[in-house]
Amino acid sequence: MKGPSESQEELREKIIGLGEKSIRKSHYPELLRRIRELEEAKELVERKNAELERYLYVASHDLRSPLVNIQGFSARFGRFSEEIARELEAMRPDEADAARRDAALSLLREKIPRSVAFIVSNVSKMDRLLGGLLEISRTGRLAMTIRPLDMNALVASVVGSKSWEIEQAQAKVSVAELPPCHGDWELVSRAFGNLIGNALKYRAMDRAAEIFVYGRKEGPYCRYSVRDNGIGISGRNVDRVWEVFFRVDGDGPISGDGVGLSIVKRIADKHRGEVSLESHEGVGSVFSISLPADSFEEGA
Ligand SMILES: Nc1ncnc2c1ncn2[C@@H]1O[C@H](COP(=O)(O)OP(=O)(O)OP(=O)(O)O)[C@@H](O)[C@H]1O
C-alpha cells in the first residue's frame, strides 16, 4: 500500500537517490525508461477511469428520464382501460354478445391492470437501480475537502443520526477511543452511516444486536472497524459484497439495493484507503476501512 503523502515525483526522487548510492550508472537509462513506462501506464488508467466515470454518469442520469415517461404513460394506459371497462359495462348487449363483453371486461379489469402493475413495479426498480448507480458516480466525482477528522466526533454524529433505528433495533452501540485521520467529513460520515446502518439492518433476530466501533493507527493509515454480531456472511460471498447490486439474499425480506458498500469502497478509494471484511455466517461481521493518518492531495 503506497503511503498517502508519497507522490509519484517523491518516489522517483527516492529511486534515483537509491540508484546513485547502489545502482551502477549503466542501469540509469533502463531505470528511467521503466519509470516513464509506469507513469504512462498510470496516466492511461486514470484517463480510462475518468472515461468510465463519465459513461456511468451519463448512463445512470440519462436513462432515468425515459423511465418517467414509461411510468406516466403506463399509469394512463391503466386509467384508459378502466374507462373502457366502464363504457362496456354500461352497454346492454344481446345474449350472443354478452359472453364476448365479459371476456373483454376480464381483460380490462384483471389482466391489463396486472400487466400495468408489473411494468410500474419493474420500472420503479430500474429507477432505484439507476439512482444507485448515479449516487456511486456522484460520490466518485465529488470534490473532497480534506481536513483533519476528529473521528470520535464524526462517529458520534453518525450514531446520533441513527438514534431512531438503534432504538427500534434495541441495539447496543459502543465506540472505543478512535485515532484521528484525514479526509472529507461528509464522505467519511456517509461511509460510516452505511456500515453502521448495515450492522443494524442485518442483525440476527435471535439475540440482542451489539455493535462495536474501534480503530487504530497502522503505519501511514488508520484502520477503523465496525463489528457486529449479526447474521454474518458465508465465505463464498465475502469478496462479492463490495460489488455493485450484489446482495446475499437478493429477494429476501430485508430491503436494499446492494449499493451501500460499493459507495463505502468508492469513498475509501477516493481517500487512497482500503476496505476489508471478515465474517462468519451466523456469528457476525467486521467491516473495516483504512483512511490516511496524514494530509494528502486528492488525485496526486
Ligand atoms: N453487517 C452485515 N451483516 C451481514 N450481511 C451484510 C452486512 N452488511 C452488508 N451485508 C450483505 O451485503 C450486501 C450488500 O450490502 P450493501 O450495503 O451494499 O447493500 P444493501 O444493504 O443490500 O442495500 P443499500 O443499497 O440500501 O445499502 C447486503 O445485501 C447483505 O447481504
Ligand SMILES: [Mg+2]
Ligand atoms: Mg446497505
